[in-house]
Every structure is written in C-alpha cells, then in structure tokens.
Amino acid sequence: MAMGKKRRKIIVFALALGLACYVHANKRVLVDGYVVWRNPPSPAVVDLAERTGMSDLGRRVFFASLPSIDDAEDFSASCSDIETTMIILGCHVNGKIHVFNVRDERIAAAKYVTAAHEMLHAAYMRLSATERARVDGMLEDMYRSSGDSEEFSAVMAEYAQVEPGQRDNELHSILGTEYTTLSPELEDYYSRYFSDRRRVADMTIQYKKVFKNLEAGQVKLKAQLERLAAKIESDSSLFETMAFQLNADIDAFNQREFHSSVTFNAARQALIGRQLEIEKFKAQINTDIAKYDAWVEEYNNLGGRINQLNRLLDAKSQVGIRAIEGAGGS
Numbered sequence: 001m002a003m004g005k006k007r008r009k010i011i012v013f014a015l016a017l018g019l020a021c022y023v024h025a026n027k028r029v030l031v032d033g034y035v036v037w038r039n040p041p042s043p044a045v046v047d048l049a050e051r052t053g054m055s056d057l058g059r060r061v062f063f064a065s066l067p068s069i070d071d072a073e074d075f076s077a078s079c080s081d082i083e084t085t086m087i088i089l090g091c092h093v094n095g096k097i098h099v100f101n102v103r104d105e106r107i108a109a110a111k112y113v114t115a116a117h118e119m120l121h122a123a124y125m126r127l128s129a130t131e132r133a134r135v136d137g138m139l140e141d142m143y144r145s146s147g148d149s150e151e152f153s154a155v156m157a158e159y160a161q162v163e164p165g166q167r168d169n170e171l172h173s174i175l176g177t178e179y180t181t182l183s184p185e186l187e188d189y190y191s192r193y194f195s196d197r198r199r200v201a202d203m204t205i206q207y208k209k210v211f212k213n214l215e216a217g218q219v220k221l222k223a224q225l226e227r228l229a230a231k232i233e234s235d236s237s238l239f240e241t242m243a244f245q246l247n248a249d250i251d252a253f254n255q256r257e258f259h260s261s262v263t264f265n266a267a268r269q270a271l272i273g274r275q276l277e278i279e280k281f282k283a284q285i286n287t288d289i290a291k292y293d294a295w296v297e298e299y300n301n302l303g304g305r306i307n308q309l310n311r312l313l314d315a316k317s318q319v320g321i322r323a324i325e326g327a328g329g330s
Helices: 002-025 027-038 043-051 056-064 072-078 109-125 129-145 150-162 167-178 184-190 198-255 261-313 315-319
Strands: 068-070 090-093 096-100
Touching: 027 056, 043 056, 043 068, 043 109, 056 109, 068 072, 072 096, 072 315, 090 109, 096 109, 109 167, 109 198, 129 167, 129 184, 150 167, 167 198, 198 261
Parallel strands: 068 096
Antiparallel strands: 090 096
C-alpha cells in the first residue's frame, strides 16, 4: 500500500514537472493564445490577416498584439513619439500594433502591407536570442545580395537614425513584406508566419506602382520638356536672325532704284515669300510654346497627384510612411 502511494506521488510529481516544463517552454504561445481568446479580433483585423496570407502562427502573433486600425487622430496619438521625415503607416508600441487606416482605394494595399510589416516586428521580438542571431545572419546575407539599391539604402539609413540598434528588426519586416524573391533559407523561415507570402509582396508592388507610374510620367515629361525648350530656344534665336535680316533687306529694297517693273515685282515677291515663311515659322514656335505650357501643366498635375497620395498616407498632415517602430519596432 505504501509502495503504491509512493509510486502515485512519483507519477504526480513527474506529471507536474512535465507540465511545468511544457508551460515554461511554451509560455509565449500560451500567453498569446490567452490574449487572443480574451480579445477576439474584429472582422476588419481578420481581413488584414487573411488578405496578407498570414499563417496560423502569423495570425496568433498578429492578433495577440491587439492590432487596431486607426484614423488619423488616434493613429497620430498612438505613434506620436516617432521622429522621422518618413511617412508613418504603422507602429508597434508597448506590444500593441497600430495601423493607419488608408482609405483611398488606389493605395489601400499599403494598409495591408503595414499590418504584415508590424506583425513581423512582433514575431521578431518573440524569437529567442539563439534563433534571432541565426535569422539576423540570413537577413544580412540577403541584404548584401540584394544589390546596391539607393532607395533601400536610404530607408535603412533613416531607420538607423530613428531607431539605432534596430537594423535587423527592420530588415526582418522589410524583406518579409516587400521582396518577392528571397533566399530559400529565408523563404523557409518566413513560411512559419505566412501560408502565402507572395500575397503581401504583390500588395507592396501594387501600391508602390501607383506612385512609380506617376513618377515615370513626370520623368518622361521632364525629358520632353527639356527637348522642346531647347528647340524653342534654338528656333527663337533663328527667328530673330531671320527677322533681322528680312527687315534689313526690306530697308535695302526700299532704298533701291528699279529700272523695270519685272525686276521690282520679282524682288518684292521674294521679300513677301520670305515674310510668309518667317510668319509660318513664328506660328510653329508659338504652337511649340503652347505645347510646352500644356506639358508643364500636366507635369505639375502629376506632381500634385503624387503629393495628394502622400498626404493620404500621412496621418499627421490630416490632423493639423513607412512603418516605424516605437518601443519594439515598426
């Protein structure tokens, strides 16, 4: 009997020890699960997770970060401590994710990309020191192999000033949401957070393409304007020379003595012909000037549309992007 009680005590102790070990090893998972259970996500938040292809783990991390989709005033208040020249679309502060509610359909994909970006910050914070070191190595290898992108380098330089020491944290979110092609090792790693990572990468391309198309239109127009301006300047100079010479020849004609009507009429017709050609040439210059003015207006309109879209992404301008981290990443 005593032996049976002793055996039961050993079994109970072993079960308790096993349970304690399991809880310790899975503390973060259990806590996240409890938070999600107590705070079920709204349909709008679930939509962010579904549209960006988050896996079950990615969703749990995202939902456990109590994400909110904020309009300009609330968003600016939540992410107000971030000092940067970049447009802020999201922040991860005190374990909570805030996503700016981009409403314009042309660039609405930015809201979804930001949600995934912030989820990856929350995921990065949950990595063990050993796992984080391994992931950091893969991130740095990928960054070096991605080529010398001026835009990417500028973004990382800005993050270095805003969030010193968070380089790999930012790379973790940027590479995971903005690059369609990654190393096989990184793709395998990100597959724990995304069942289809290509969805969010395509969304990045989608909303950035709106800006790129407008900017490409400006670049094309600028080149056309420069060529046309050079033509107008050259033609105007030639016109002045032609007009000066014609006036001099008319003065000479008026001073000349003609001995026959045939000679007079021939000289006169020649001058009239030249005058008509010069007037035609001037009309072409005026047409080019009108075209130039129309192109300048179109160029400025494109710039205005770009500025308008940027304002739609800038919460601060709406109460007066790129996602940045507050306490823990952005």
